[in-house]
Amino acid sequence: MDWNDTPAQAAFHAEVARFIGARLSEAHRDGSVGAGMLSWYRHRRAPDATLRAAAEDWAAALVERGWVAPHWPREYGGAGLSTWEQFIFNEEMARAHAPMVGGSGVVMLGPTLIVHGSEEQKQRYLPQTLSGATAWAQDYSERGAGSGLASLQMRAVRGGDEYVFNGQKIWTSSAHFADALFVLVRTDPNAPKHRGISFVLVEDIETPGLMVHPLIDAAWGHEMNETFFEDVRISAANIVGKVNRGWYVGMTLLDFExxxxxxxxxxxxxxxxxxxxxxxxxxxxxxxxxxxxxxxxxxxxxxxxxxxxxxxxxxxxxxxxxxxxxxxxxxxxxxxxxxxxxxxxxxxxxxxxxxxxxxxxxxxxxxxxxxxxxxxxxxxxxxxxxxxxxxxxxxxxxxxxx
Ligand SMILES: Cc1cc2nc3c(=O)[nH]c(=O)nc-3n(C[C@H](O)[C@H](O)[C@H](O)COP(=O)(O)OP(=O)(O)OC[C@H]3O[C@@H](n4cnc5c(N)ncnc54)[C@H](O)[C@@H]3O)c2cc1C
Structure with a gap:
């Protein structure tokens, strides 16, 4: 097996590196350890106007080039890159400390919606995720349900065209910078535990009754949060896949994570x-x-x-x-x-x-x-x-x- 780049792969490396060099400002590069995709969340909401502008310019550059979502198919606005091109693209981005625009919405939610979402959900949520207009956060874990996630207790009860959410989630990364959440919630408490869960999009983090509280970590950083739901009303149309079959949707997403x-x-x-x-x-x-x-x-x-x-x-x-x-x-x-x-x-x-x-x-x-x-x-x-x-x-x- 030849481990060296083919001429086409070497040319793609150079193309991506050139693009990043020309369009990413120093202010928006994030050299801190473990920052990963968090810098996009932080900078687009930074108090410093220069940083916010740098984040906007970088998002616009990637949108213009069609490279926000290298792994999404072209029909949904992705770059449709082959797996090798994605690898090269991600490698050059990581090498240059270039923030991934779209965060968990692009990396995890988008590909999951492409697999499990309805056509209406794809039309509604993929473009706003792709443009960087909506930042998503993952609201799965609970105090008694981390590794054993299927034991989650947060309830959603159907009332007309809506579900009413009550309960608490924890360890929600970047919820304090996010506009929206994707949530796993129990919709049938009487079913076997994997079969009573639904995957729901909470498209507005400001929905009445929904509160985000900070959790400060051992490095004095604020990356994670608790979320509290008190009679939060969410449209039944926001369930992805079938009601009570959200476990499989949620697990698809974890593989992308x-x-x-x-x-x-x-x-x-x-x-x-x-x-x-x-x-x-x-x-x-x-x-x-x-x-x-x-x-x-x-x-x-x-x-x-x-x-x-x-x-x-x-x-x-x-x-x-x-x-x-x-x-x-x-x-x-x-x-x-x-x-x-x-x-x-x-x-x-x-x-x-x-x-x-x-x-x-x-x-x-x-x-x-x-x-x-x-x-x-x-x-x-x-x-x-x-x-x-x-x-x-x-x-x-x-x-x-x-
Ligand atoms: C940096 C960070 C970011 C996170 N971001 C998010 C987020 O954005 N959204 C979200 O929903 N959650 C998030 N989480 C939560 C994360 O998914 C959970 O912390 C994780 O699943 C573990 O659950 P737990 O903390 O409840 O620990 P527990 O499940 O209570 O586990 C405690 C210990 O027991 C071990 N253990 C548990 N079950 C088994 C088993 N069956 N076999 C062997 N060992 C076992 C575990 O490995 C661990 O060492 C984040 C966590 C961290 C640390």
């Missing part, structure tokens, strides 16, 4: 910087330390494995769906290795390794201590490592359920 490549590219960049320090003359003591050499060698291998798992995920989509045990392998490996990479980065610099970004003496701009803290939840969000292992053993290896 776990299939990104940006982690592997970010890790490669981060590792490259760390290895360069250990190679430098100024740090020759570090470079000769046998423990560090051993850890760096392990991470060098893991970097390549994570990157190749991403390639594998890119090569398996069929008919608009993604194959989920490959996605679990890539997600689990990459998140666990990402944590270890930053642990090595912090330990490399001794006590200096604990200096935060912003401190002039912080090695490598404090990227590793920041990553060390910020990536703690990466083996939980999007399905914990234990759950990924369960998926790999059952769907991948065919073992019976434990």
């Amino acid at each position: 776990r299939s990104g490549i940006s982690d592997a590219v970010g890790q490669r960049r981060s590792f490259g910087e760390l290895a360069a320090v250990a190679c430098s003359d100024a740090c020759s003591v570090l470079g000769r330390n046998p423990h560090l050499r051993e850890r760096l060698a392990d991470r060098a291998i893991a970097i390549e494995v994570a990157y190749n798992f991403s390639l594998r995920v890119a090569s398996v989509p069929t008919a608009g769906m993604v194959s989920n045990h490959e996605v679990s392998v890539a997600k689990m490996f990459s998140s666990e290795h990402g944590q270890e990479l930053h642990r090595v980065g912090v330990r490399t610099f001794g006590l200096f390794g604990q200096l935060w970004p912003g401190d002039v003496e912080a090695p490598l701009r404090g990227a590793h201590i920041e990553g060390y803290i910020r990536l703690i939840p990466s083996t939980i969000g999007g399905g914990s490592s234990e759950i990924q292992r369960n998926i790999i053993t059952t769907r991948g290896l065919g073992l019976p359920r434990g």
Whole structure:
């Protein structure tokens, strides 16, 4: 097998890199660790007008080029790129710290609507998601229903053409920047638990009775929220797929959530910087330390494995769906290795390794201590490592359920 780019792939790399270089302003690049697609959510609502304008310009550039949604079919306004072109596109975006416009609406909800939504829902929601006008947030988890999501309790009761929602959700990323939510809710409490759930679009986060409360994380960041529903009335037309069959819609969406490549590219960049320090003359003591050499060698291998798992995920989509045990392998490996990479980065610099970004003496701009803290939840969000292992053993290896 030839691992090198074909001339066409190399030309596409160059085309995407040129486009990003010409159209993305420095202000809108986000170099912080683990920022992922959050920077689009943040910047479009930033108090700073320059940042808001930079976010708008970047969204307009991607819309104009037709590259907001590389993985959506052309008939729905996507770029219709082949899986290899998507991989290259995502790789160049991650390399340049270029924010993904549309956030979870483009990455997860859009492809799910294309598979499960009615024609009316596609016509109504896909264009506003694609233009960046509507930012969505995922409202699945509850206090007693994370890994065991099918135990969710939030109720929606039919009354005429509407459902009345009552209950609470938790860990909703970016809800404080979002315009709308996609929610899993119990519509039949008497059915077996997977069969009494519906997938619903709450198209206005300002709907009366719906409240968003902040959750502050261990790095003093605000990325997650709790949402409270008190007699919130939502049109029955907003159910995606069949009533009480939302579990399958919700699971399709999770596979799209776990299939990104940006982690592997970010890790490669981060590792490259760390290895360069250990190679430098100024740090020759570090470079000769046998423990560090051993850890760096392990991470060098893991970097390549994570990157190749991403390639594998890119090569398996069929008919608009993604194959989920490959996605679990890539997600689990990459998140666990990402944590270890930053642990090595912090330990490399001794006590200096604990200096935060912003401190002039912080090695490598404090990227590793920041990553060390910020990536703690990466083996939980999007399905914990234990759950990924369960998926790999059952769907991948065919073992019976434990
Ligand atoms: C950074 C981050 C962002 C998130 N964003 C969102 C979001 O936008 N929207 C949303 O709805 N949710 C979000 N979540 C919630 C996330 O989906 C849940 O945290 C996750 O599913 C785990 O659920 P839990 O926290 O309730 O832990 P639990 O399910 O209570 O798990 C606790 C521990 O038990 C283990 N465990 C549980 N069941 C099993 C099992 N069957 N076998 C083996 N081990 C098991 C878990 O692996 C974990 O270690 C986010 C979480 C994080 C950390």
